[in-house]
Amino acid sequence: MKVINEYYTLSNGVKLPKIGFGTWQIKDGDEAYESVMMALKNGYRHIDTAEGYQNEASVGKAIRDSGIPRHEIFVTSKLESHIKSYEGAIEAFNKTMQALEFDYLDLFLIHAPWPWSEIGKECHEGNVAAYKAMEKLYKEGKIRAIGISNFSPVDIDNIINHCEIVPHVNQIAYYIGLDQKATIDHCNKHNIFVEAYSPLGTGRLLNHPTINEIADKYDVSAAQICIRYCLQKGTAPLPKSTHEGRIIMNTQVDFEISSEDMLILDSVKKDF
Template sequence: MKSLQDCYTLNNGVEIPCLGLGTWKVPFEQVVPAVKEAIKIGYRHIDTATSYGNEAGVGQAIQECGVPREQLFITSKLWNPHQGYESTHEAFQRTLNELGLDYLDLYLIHWPIGKEFPKEQWKELNQATWKAFEELYEAGKIRAIGVSNFLPHHLENLMESAKIQPMVDQLEIHPGMLQENAVSYAKEKNMLVEAWSPLSTGKLFELKELKDLASKYNRTVAQVCLRWNLQKGHLPIPKTVTPSRMIENSKIFEFSISPEDMKLIDELTDCGWSGFDPDHLVY
């Protein structure tokens, strides 16, 4: 990967730009200028979700950015209260309406149904949701479908009834949180792994080891963490509304991390995490 426009190829042949712009917790008044600026800088992959409350703002930015729709890759996600066969179809149409689009490039189940639900209920809900995803995909309304925060046992449940295998699993991945079991499973099934919160909760910016590596490579801690994710074959999706940081993040293609330093980062601990557990999500 050498630039923002370089792509991974999903297991259905669809190309997806290798670095995305995250929009979690970005309100409408900030998301419109942020997305437009990111696209101006060269970003082509924008990640949003129903639960972020900013799909309309992302859609406005897409309409106003001056870049043809087909050159952009837009991801959104189904929120958990909308899981189920019919409600998924309804929620997807609302997402298209909010974004002002005719189709999505990628649609993800945002979270698996947690285990606080009775076992058969969470299994059946996830399967019914996936059936709706398959129908939307086969109808040409979504170019690729996948999941977010699904661990192996959640994916195994989907596979029991799935006709179409997920193309993506988006997971929280950053130094100190490697999600090795989930990543290995996804790769075995030929799913692309996307990394949300690739810069963690900010705690990693204070780690001496990462600051030392940033100095060694004449880069920032953020660039080191994003490059680490990229070299592991993940697709990082950092969130920022600051143009200078968008530019900073886009320069991770200008250097590489040695195998020894990759191993050092792999072994870091106490770097912070979101606190969200896929099996016990409260929403």
């Protein structure tokens, strides 16, 4: 079976396709609509969006227009990072559902532990309040899995210690050169699945000499090495592209990077 058709299983039994299609920085309108349509046409069944991306309406329309049954597509959206209240989280979720025009969501995440305008701010109380709203929506069957994004071990512990349901997912920036070991170890300890956004280092890894040398060895692209690396680390990469050729290539990762070459990739420093 090709990787694009394979799944991970979350702690609550929900199946999550191994490769997702990211839509961060894809403009609402034709660009987002056509990109998602191309992804679905070429085998993706895991689409990642967020209210903060301002493209939920176009993403939802593409999914609805694809002709693929809704239950076959795993859809993620996210609570905007500045919303840190119970009522605000409920209201934002309803807004997301109106934009997508769905009656349920597969995964809903707190986008960050702090507002993007105040990175590092301590928002423990607000995160607990927002997460409790998500627990309510989960119990009502409106969301199949709930989680967090960009959460450090301290932020994760705050949720675990004050809420009922251990997050099913933590979506973090993860790519060659950014190992996030402490966070990943903490997630593994609590059976929290890790999704890897920006697996290509927002494109910066594609010209890295070490990565290109290994790509040449396997007769694949640098992007394919980056995506395969994330898969071999047990995460779900969320590559993004608006070009159909690259959208297709990003799924063609049915090869194995040797343990020796994985160690070489592990040694790449975040110097780009």
